[in-house]
Amino acid sequence: MKFLQSSGWSAAAWGLLISALFFTQVVTAQDDGDDTIKSVPLRTHSLSQPYLDQDLQSRWFDFGGDTVVRADQYIRLTPDRQHQAGWVWSRLPLTATNWEIEWEFKIHGQGNLYGDGMALWITKQRALPGPVFGAADNFEGLGLFFDTYKNNRPGVVFPYVSAMLGDGQKSYDHAHDGKEHELAGCSARGLRGSNIPTKAKLTYFQENYLQLDLQYKNVDTWVQCFSVSNVTLPQVAYLGFTAHCGELSDNHDLISVEAKNLYSTNPTRPGPGKGGKARKLRAKKQEGGGWGWFFMKMVLFVVACGGGYIGFVAWKQKNQRSRF
Template sequence: MLNLKSTLSALWLATLAWGTARAEEDNVKSIPLRTHSLSQPYLDSDMQSRWYDFGGDTIIRTDQYIRLTSDYPSQSGWLFSRVPLTATNWEVEVEFKIHGKNQLYGDGFAMWITKERGKIGPVFGSADRFEGLGIFFDTYKNNRPGVVFPYVMAMVGDGQKSYDKDTDGKNSEFAGCSARGIRHASVPTKFRLTYFQDKYLKLELQYKSEGEWTLCFETNQPPAIPQVAYLGFSAETGELSDNHDIISIEAKNLYHAQPTGGKSTPGSGRGKKVASPKEGGSWTWFFTKIFLFFLVIGGGYVGYTAWRANNKRSHRF
């Protein structure tokens, strides 16, 4: 009977933990960040972007893409926000495309959250010894035995640390994952980077099937982001080449809604109405009740079985 009680207690604690995690996840709200989002036609009437600068070999097709590099050797291009990303918690979802006509290709592209902006350099088309966060989509393997490429890697820069291209940044890797199939994928390729200050950093990829997000990495010890940091993208080709396209950028400011209703003031989201439990959590509560119902039924069955076994043993004597 002691084992039964322990099992039921463990199940109950797991249910509470699951419910708490679900409630916290449902409690996260978002506000679009227009200053860091970008979509077709990308440019304003004066053929400039209000919120982004671009340079190097970057070209823009207003009805299709922002091409950081074309499928030619020795190209470098960049795209950087004009204003810093000041949100404490944020999410950036990017649709991109890596493709080309050659069987051998390289080198890759990067996303940046850094103090520097718009500087051509040797790290996927941008400056080395950066301060901030870089996410590298590396398509060409130099020297990393046992690692499948393309490889997606995060690096945290302190302004002094250098990226070693010869080892594909092995010694400076913060987190990463292999992403075979991300080039020439049959579905729109996307990544989603979510950052909660002092809580977690998570990178998800979509390249296997549309609507299916694959976790690349997640950590509950996120790096510190500089207070003044710009969102940017860059790419480069060497002797080998590829097209590196940005299709769209969707940035959001994230915040936890107040649990008691009323109005919430998440920075620029002042005055946003918080959804009531009936509006936002009804399905979660419904499935929780179903889970608890079957938990009680299962516990009762286990208890009854144990009682019968006990009873039979007592009748033998």
């Protein structure tokens, strides 16, 4: 109270100011917490150390090709040797309508020349070896390619990450690094041999959007590679990871996989990228937060008025005492 008197402000003004600050803080907290996307872990499509059970098997995944599992470190899809190919495929299909898959991986080796790369798959087929980064061509579903060797694609910096939607008929365009049927992609200079944990995060909302984010520059700093609207993937598809080395080679390591089932508590579906979040915020503001938020605003209004009235009474009594 001593500070209030020395500042020259009336008690009424301070009462109104404090009430206004409190009101502003509550409004801000409501906006910052407007994240309506919830998640449920999908154990059937996640992988973590030691990867295998006591019988040296995995309950949820199959391994094949040249894949080597080192329980305390990684699943090595290919070693740094020529003509290697390896794969990991889920045993159960991914049937979630909306999902997010985040995985940590590492592409590295000793040579100055290296290749070819690795891929993530969400396809109707599973565990079929082939020429597309270790998996079969003419796939049906999504192929996501981390290509480290440039064949013939002028003006593009490698490593290059690209996505392709296969319909069972289209072939991957090896000659031009997938350009012919590319859905979206981005250059990721520094992804190979990065000195921080390299991660990718793929988010899918059915018939709405598909988005890929990468972490390879700084820890906890995600870079959006692409975000594509109106994407439809098979409702029943398997999750796979493959890698391939030809005349050139590299280590392609899978460190961990974390899969989640996503759902929104907001009837307004999220859109891709930042725009989706903005739309959710606008929808929330239009709804006004319901009766609970209306009641809170009324309480704050009463508190503000009460603070102002008490301050006015105190000021009036002070002026009356000063007359005598």
